[in-house]
Amino acid sequence: AAANEFLNIVGLINESNKILVVGHIMPDGDDISSVLSLSMGLQKIGKEVVSAIDWKIPSYFNEIQEVSSIKTFEEAKDFNPDLIIIVDASSPDRVGRFSEILSKFKVVVIDHHGTNVFFGNYNWVDSSFGAAAQMILRLNKELGVKYDERLAHINLMGIETDTGFFKYSNADERVFRDAAELISLGARPDLIARMILENKKLEQFLLLSRMIEKLKLDCEGTLAYSYLSQEDYKEFNCSEEDSGGFVSEIRSIKGVEVAIFLSEFEKGEIHVSFRSKEWFDVSKVAVILGGGGHPRAAGATIKGNIEEIVEEVVRVTKSVLEGERK
Ligand code: 5GP
Ligand code: MN
Ligand code: MN
CATH class of the missing domain: 3.10.310.30 (Diaminopimelate Epimerase; Chain A, domain 1)
Structure with missing residues (x-):
């Protein structure tokens, strides 16, 4: 079923022009990585994209310049997209005030939480992934997105942070393979670790x-x-x-x-x-x-x-x- 849903979502994206990409409240590294990597990928294939999170983004992520492109709820609410894609969120309460507008749009959920309640019209949910960012990597590749260093780096951030910098039990072989692929494309795991772990006030x-x-x-x-x-x-x-x-x-x-x-x-x-x-x-x-x-x-x-x-x-x-x- 997951494989079917993946292909349904690829089809939906291909026939949509305006796409709103939404992350979860109290955003973490995987969420910000997934929102930005998907948004950058969609832009590369010619979509009009707005990225948004209904929460303040922790300031240590500001080193990633692209974070400033993520809009607030107020800035994003009048966009009127053909499709909303929600990443790394298991239930509607996790998207803050965006939950109030979901019923007006076609909604895709891409998530790796075992507790996901399938609240989209299309739900690609697979808890075997250590990070939602791994799902975005697969989606981008299926959409024909060409990776540059910047996209590779941002995509790696989610895999690195959700696996506790590759040390939790979810850091399986596929995690290391995905990370190696992104590193070969120019991602820098050391810079991500330093930004998050060695940057304390x-x-x-x-x-x-x-x-x-x-x-x-x-x-x-x-x-x-x-x-x-x-x-x-x-x-x-x-x-x-x-x-x-x-x-x-x-x-x-x-x-x-x-x-x-x-x-x-x-x-x-x-x-x-x-x-x-x-x-x-x-x-x-x-x-x-x-x-x-x-x-x-x-x-x-x-x-x-x-x-x-x-x-x-x-x-x-x-x-x-x-x-x-x-
Ligand atoms: P953290 O402790 O880092 O905030 O979150 C750990 C995990 O629990 C994350 O995967 C996050 O998505 C989930 N989580 C954290 N807070 C909530 C919450 O209030 N509601 C739900 N449904 N999940 C949460
Ligand atoms: Mn998360
Ligand atoms: Mn996650």
Whole structure:
């Protein structure tokens, strides 16, 4: 079915002229890579393209100049496309306010989340891919897009970031083959790693100490969690985008299977990030809490008081973890 849907989508793109490419809220490297790589590919084959994400793009991506071409919801909402293509998003709530206009258009969803709810008219969903950017690479090639260095570099960013810089269990042979292909076309994995991992503001580095102070372990050291409130961010002169990567730090503790990091956003919503190391399916817990994701990386967004939500999330996670422990 996935192969059919892929060819249906290729056909749809070929017969469309104006295409809106939409990414997900709280955009990450795979999302930005997928939005830009698809948009650049479509432009190369002569389409009129608008790229948009209904969320502020974290400033460390600004080193990629093309990021400035991504429009806000307000800038994109009057475009009136023949086709909307949504990338790396598992459900309509993940596209922010674009969810309100989807019913007026033909919608294609391209995604690799096992929790995808097939909310497009056409859905190419394949959770065997480590990154949505790998799906875009295949789509671009099928559309006859010629890769230059810039497109190769941007396309690699998604594969590199969603595999944790090629170290997670989703970094399979196909990931390395796709990466090698893009590197041979001019992509620079070292520059991507440096831009994201070695580009911290001092304040952001110090903020980590607050997260560590608040760290708690439970379930005989297999569950570890921490959180940051708006006061914490303000005290360190930081904002919520400055805690990217903290949940992976928590997972890096010996013996920890499940790591949880909760972050209070300025709007008052709490974002929960889950990571697991070897066997626990965190996407199950995320789905219970109204979110989604992958077996080893998932998330949810919840409204309410941060301390209460920390307790609730830990309670739900513990009950699933204790029920499934090997
Ligand atoms: P992160 O913890 O980095 O924000 O997200 C980890 C994974 O969970 C990503 O694949 C992301 O798409 C998914 N995810 C994060 N937050 C949410 C959410 O609020 N809702 C849903 N459905 N998925 C989320
Ligand atoms: Mn993503
Ligand atoms: Mn992804």
